[in-house]
Amino acid sequence: MNAYRVNGTTADVTECELCGRVELKGTVVLEALDVEGIGTGEVVYFGAQCAARAAGWTVREVRKAAKSADDLRRREFAARFRAWARDTLALDVTRPYALADYRHATGKTLGDLKAEFADASGLLPV
Numbered sequence: 001m002n003a004y005r006v007n008g009t010t011a012d013v014t015e016c017e018l019c020g021r022v023e024l025k026g027t028v029v030l031e032a033l034d035v036e037g038i039g040t041g042e043v044v045y046f047g048a049q050c051a052a053r054a055a056g057w058t059v060r061e062v063r064k065a066a067k068s069a070d071d072l073r074r075r076e077f078a079a080r081f082r083a084w085a086r087d088t089l090a091l092d093v094t095r096p097y098a099l100a101d102y103r104h105a106t107g108k109t110l111g112d113l114k115a116e117f118a119d120a121s122g123l124l125p126v
């Protein structure tokens with residue numbers, strides 16, 4: 001049984017917690033699993049090589065799992081962001097020019113809105 005699952009990647013942590021290598025482009029976010037294979041919420045940040053070693057996979061498998069986890073997180077974030085903008089700002093971000101009109105009216109960019117949403121939801125911005 002795997003001791004970890006791959007939760008994605010992050011560019012915010014650039015030091016491998018396993019070997020101490022620094023200035024990586026990013027790290028793989030691994031979540032420790034309990035004996036039944038359920039996520040414990042405890043995460044570690046390893047470089048791809050160390051993540052592969054720790055999880056018992058190849059580097060290629062780790063990168064693939066990290067990419068799917070990132071894609072899923074991105075889709076979830078986008079879906080919840082759209083719902084949040086609609087419910088709290090009465091803004092349909094899927095409408096053409098909606099964001100340009102909103103920026104023109106309020107001075108707020110898409111990045112500003114995503115940061116506001118991330119704060120309100122506790123989700124990490126993607």
Ligand SMILES: [Zn+2]
Binds near residue numbers: 016046047050
């Ligand atoms: Zn390492």
